[in-house]
Amino acid sequence: MRGARFLGDRKAEVTDFPDVEPGPNEVLIKTRASGMCGSDLHAYRSPAAEINTENRPGHEPCGEVAALGPGVTKARIGDRAMIHHYEGCGHCRFCREGYQQLCSNRGPWTKYYGGSAHGGHGEYMVVHESTLVPMPDAIDYDVGSMIACGTSTAWLALEKLQVSGRDIVAIFGQGPVGVAGTMLAAEMGARVIAVDLSDERLELATKAGAWETVNASNVDSVEAIRELTGGEGAHASLEAVGAGPTRKQAAQACRVFGRSALVGERGDATYDATPDIIHRHLTLYGSWTVSKFGMEDCANFIADHNIPMASLIERRVNIEDTVEAYEYFDKQTSGKMVITFD
Ligand SMILES: [Zn+2]
Numbered sequence: 001m002r003g004a005r006f007l008g009d010r011k012a013e014v015t016d017f018p019d020v021e022p023g024p025n026e027v028l029i030k031t032r033a034s035g036m037c038g039s040d041l042h043a044y045r046s047p048a049a050e051i052n053t054e055n056r057p058g059h060e061p062c063g064e065v066a067a068l069g070p071g072v073t074k075a076r077i078g079d080r081a082m083i084h085h086y087e088g089c090g091h092c093r094f095c096r097e098g099y100q101q102l103c104s105n106r107g108p109w110t111k112y113y114g115g116s117a118h119g120g121h122g123e124y125m126v127v128h129e130s131t132l133v134p135m136p137d138a139i140d141y142d143v144g145s146m147i148a149c150g151t152s153t154a155w156l157a158l159e160k161l162q163v164s165g166r167d168i169v170a171i172f173g174q175g176p177v178g179v180a181g182t183m184l185a186a187e188m189g190a191r192v193i194a195v196d197l198s199d200e201r202l203e204l205a206t207k208a209g210a211w212e213t214v215n216a217s218n219v220d221s222v223e224a225i226r227e228l229t230g231g232e233g234a235h236a237s238l239e240a241v242g243a244g245p246t247r248k249q250a251a252q253a254c255r256v257f258g259r260s261a262l263v264g265e266r267g268d269a270t271y272d273a274t275p276d277i278i279h280r281h282l283t284l285y286g287s288w289t290v291s292k293f294g295m296e297d298c299a300n301f302i303a304d305h306n307i308p309m310a311s312l313i314e315r316r317v318n319i320e321d322t323v324e325a326y327e328y329f330d331k332q333t334s335g336k337m338v339i340t341f342d
């Protein structure tokens, strides 16, 4: 089968991989769509010594069940599924709650599809039956792949923030996670202030339903958000960049009794605790991807509200074009990129 792999230092290749077969309690997935997530860029940019160069990346897989391994009880051939890209022990409390990424019983069975195990950037993949998340009929495979990580990461953070029509929400970073957050929060009724450094991404945010946009390369984003909110600041903020300065700005952009959620990974943050957090009575949330059930809720919300999530996809590419697709995605000015398979 054809698939891609990262070679380190922004190099990738598309090559032939051996065919795969499902083991006990596993299913073979015929990949139909595999999203490119901002966090894939961390691996893409890393030196070869720091990443697994053998495995196919891609932790936003979506496809159909093509074969069943021994002992599979629920999955059926032909089932359409999003893959929750973590496999855990299946027995601990977190696994039972659908948060396999938090599995407290780690061992060879704990896998990260698209990292420690093969992911979606290939024609087929093998996953544990427990990682399959059902998709509403109204959700296409490309949107299903978006929900498999980026979109539902934004979803869970917005849930924690309890976003509603009462809120102005500032969303820092309009990459695939942030712009999905913009679209979801707007559908929840909030007025969204989208912040980014790229005019292209801010244009997309406007199409996604942003109320206002702020290009932080031209202005002080905190000041701009205060001006847009009568001097008060946003009710809530979401940081989807993963950088110290924007984490601090996401706190400072909130009004008193505001709340801020962090989903962008890597690096640290320095707050001036008294003005930024304590005197602001700020509630700060961390949020790491989503549970299986959160993915399902997110997909149902998108289907029930007929949200045009596919309009956030800038390019659908063939697996053979994965190398060029990552070179383009690496510039961080694009919309969502999805590898699709016939
Ligand atoms: Zn991701």
Ligand SMILES: [Zn+2]
Pocket (backbone or CB within 6 Å): 088, 089, 090, 091, 092, 093, 094, 095, 096, 100, 102, 103, 104, 105
């Ligand atoms: Zn577990």
